[in-house]
Amino acid sequence: MPRHRPARLAHIAGIGVDRMGAIADDADGPPFLRLENLDVDIPPDAEAIARTVRAASEDSDNSYLPFVGQSRLREVAARHVSELSGVAYDGARQCVISAGGLSGILNALLATVEVGDEVLVTDPTYAGLLNRIRLAGGTPKYVPFRFTPGGEWKLDREALATAVGPRVRVMLLMSPSMPTGGYFDADDWRAIAALCVQHDLTLILDTAMERLLYDGRQVIHPAGLPGMAERTITVGSSAKELRMIGWRVGWTVAPESYMPDLVAVSLANVVVPVGIAQDAVATALAQSAHTLAPYVSELERRRDTVLEELKGLPVGVPAGGWSLLLRTSDFGIDGQTLSERLLTHRVCATAMKGWGETHGAQYLRFVFSNEPVERLRGLGDKVRAALGA
Template sequence: MVLMAGGTGVYVPLRPKEGSTVLSSGDWVLSAEELASKITPRTKAIVINTPNNPLGKVYKVEELQMIADLCIKHDLLCFSDEVYEWLTYDGAKHVKIASLPGMWGRTITVGSAGKTFSATGWKVGWAISSGNLIKHMKIIHQNSVYHCATAAQEAVSHGFDREYELFGTPESYFQQLPSMLHQKRQKLASCLRSAGLQPIMPEGGYFMITDISSVKVDLNDESTKDESYDFRFVKWLIKEKGLATIPVSAFFSPEHSKEFDKYIRFCFVKWVTGS
């Protein structure tokens, strides 16, 4: 999308803390120094994703404040992808960067009914911001996709009406969904440990990554020899074990992908057990 708008994407990856035993997505951090070093007079915006996909990291207030300070200092917009905002675990708290001082007028917060109400195929979402920013987005939206399916919009409105009445109660879907997924998260982690793998426990979302560098398998397949290690590994998993996962290096830019080609991503939003 940045390229289509005539811009150039500049990437700063999350990385594990140096010298730490990486057990949680919270152990992965964004370098303040690296982020600040990438900002030039041509920089227009910072794009963030919290809770993060594929890692499941939920940005802490101090991490968001660091980003906010840079946005304010350099007069930048912030696009904040928060589609997994209701899916957090173990006390991790989702904070909207738009709620920080000085950020409401420069932040576009992106949400998703597909993620919020477990209806991903509907592709219904929203953007929240100040009137000055939204009026420009409405013009672009009006002249590109116009609107999404009326039936899906109506269904989502009913979902919000119900949540408005039940918010904060045990019947709220915003409480029921993370509670259900927490159990599936624990079960997947247990399965990975039983296979000799160390899961990186996500603080949010419904994905879990694990380091596969300790798994010794024969990946000498001529058809995949030029691909990165994680791409070759997930294809081996599909062929040999009937298990579909995602190579984590696919989420990184070309200049950083080699740093992360020993991780794969699992999904625990569904769990099917045999009889």
Template sequence: MRPNSRFAQVRPFDIDKVAAAAGQDPDVLRLENLDTDVPPPPAAVAASRRSLAEGTGNSWLPFTGLPALSEAVAADLRTRTGLDYDPLRQVVITSGGTSAVMPVLLSTTEPGDRVVLTDPTYAGLLQRVRLSGARPHFVPLRVRDGHWRLDREALAQVRSAAALLLMSPSMPSGVVLDEEDWAQVARVCERADAYLVYDAAMERIVFDGHPRINPCRVPGLAERTIIIGSMSKEYRMIGWRIGWVAGPADIMSRIMVATVYNTTVAGGFQQMGAAAALREPSGVAEAVAEYQARHDTVVTQLGDLPVVRAGGGWSCLVDAEAMGLTAADLSARLLERGRVAATPMTAWGEAVARRYVRLVFSNEPVKRLSELRDRFAAALA
């Protein structure tokens, strides 16, 4: 096999290894992967079934997405951002939010360009930066008063970048960026003439009264922001594989071409379900309340251990090195001794990420999560 420079720094996912090691044992607490047992919106299920029954959704045309879904996305974005997006020129539907990342990177960066990410960040973002030929530049998250905070001083040192690729709330940390964080992002984008690529997959899954701030409402960011959205997290529609990209019309013309030639769009019946979920009551607030209860259970269970409280999202992190272990060692002990499947963050950033193990609480109920302290005790014994 000939060498390929794109793969020189790409790290494989550890999630599949942990999941395979856990097998199908029902006793294992499954905290390794981002699934959820909170059901999707009934309206989405009904619309998808109806489309299949009527024979109207067995298609992947048009390649940029069904107008009904593009219009629903534009309406939702109007509420979130205050901006009017042209559904046909400024919105493209993708086969999941993560599948949107590569077309956006190919459209906004040249090989060797710098892309700013947090440390830790979602491995699916980081490794796609490397595969695209761009170079990741990490801005660390710091733990202060038991919460994650963006290191604004480190961000302020960024002088050149093609793009900043950020989430809020972010995987895997659950950090929520506040108004001053976004203001600093705006200053960096202006100075570097960079795009903000904003992964909004979890925007409304926030805890403890944190304000939800869409960066398009921050002065100086609307004209630079490319939004990647998804039905997977907020709407619990992971299996539908529906995402989208929206942004300024000029760059979207390029992103649409890259999207069409990167992957075909999800099936029509899935898109009809997504459009229904966006138009009708979808249970987001109720789902967020459930996720907060699960998160709070994890934090309470591990209160005497170095677990970092999340501001939102589906997961939180525990510091393995603070317990005298590597993240890989803690992950192995949790599975072997505590029957907990949890992923080390070795491919999810740089110096900060590699200290931590991720605990996903979206797919386990409070009752099962209430066993977590005993399972950790067994793992650490």
């Protein structure tokens, strides 16, 4: 007999990354070009690794406590968000630590979204974020990025204003966005903030990549805009900016009015990350203002290499982040078809079915964080061969 499936799982979609990663991991022969998942081959700061090793033998780190996260990490995370936003946050009262950034996103959604509420997101948005909206009982409401082949992704501000209806309670946004690398400029954030204030919306800000910006762009943190300090929940992560993916540590910094619910959900969910990871993340985050630039420069070199390899093809130029998209429908195929063809060329990349309404299955995502420039060269020939172009 078929098993009863909870209704909350009806629209939970696979993200495809796990399947593509398994193909590359298990294959015989020459190694695949790993462009399918958000890993990075650049190691974390040496001080963070040393602190992790030391923590593995210290009794104070072999603990659940404090349930809201270690004090130093909360202080460092709150100070980090304060410096970027211009809003004064207190680590003891306005920060809770989560088991990774996505765990923090789910906690924030569970603390703010009623069943049936709409959550405004960009189109496309990473499927893992969409799935968490649905797990929380919400429904994604899409606002499309405008795609121009060979150009940057741009927010459609008119569509944004139109999308805010009576069921929208929360915006879940990130800049640069994942998977496009789309960036909200100052005018975009002013438009977003005005709508949040006008309609009394909560902004859940995913800052996993907010400092991974190219071409001299500056971080704009919207909590500092008029009316936004009291309605912005900032969720950060050690994975992308600090290159500490396996540590699985995130932080949520928010106005005090949200904190009781955020803490209650956190305690009912995963509680906190492993103790041996937290102070290492605090160490890396505290020094990241001085250590981040060379890493971002290397990512920019990789982005530029992929763009040069795919020159003339319908790709979107990412303003930041780890990935870019190729529109495969221009060649009469979907992203999944191109993904399968590229496997024969030893290239592993993830299709995007279910990642959006306007922009989804007709794209293929290439992640450039896990391969050096030398290995990225030659990608264009393989893609063109797979396209038959």
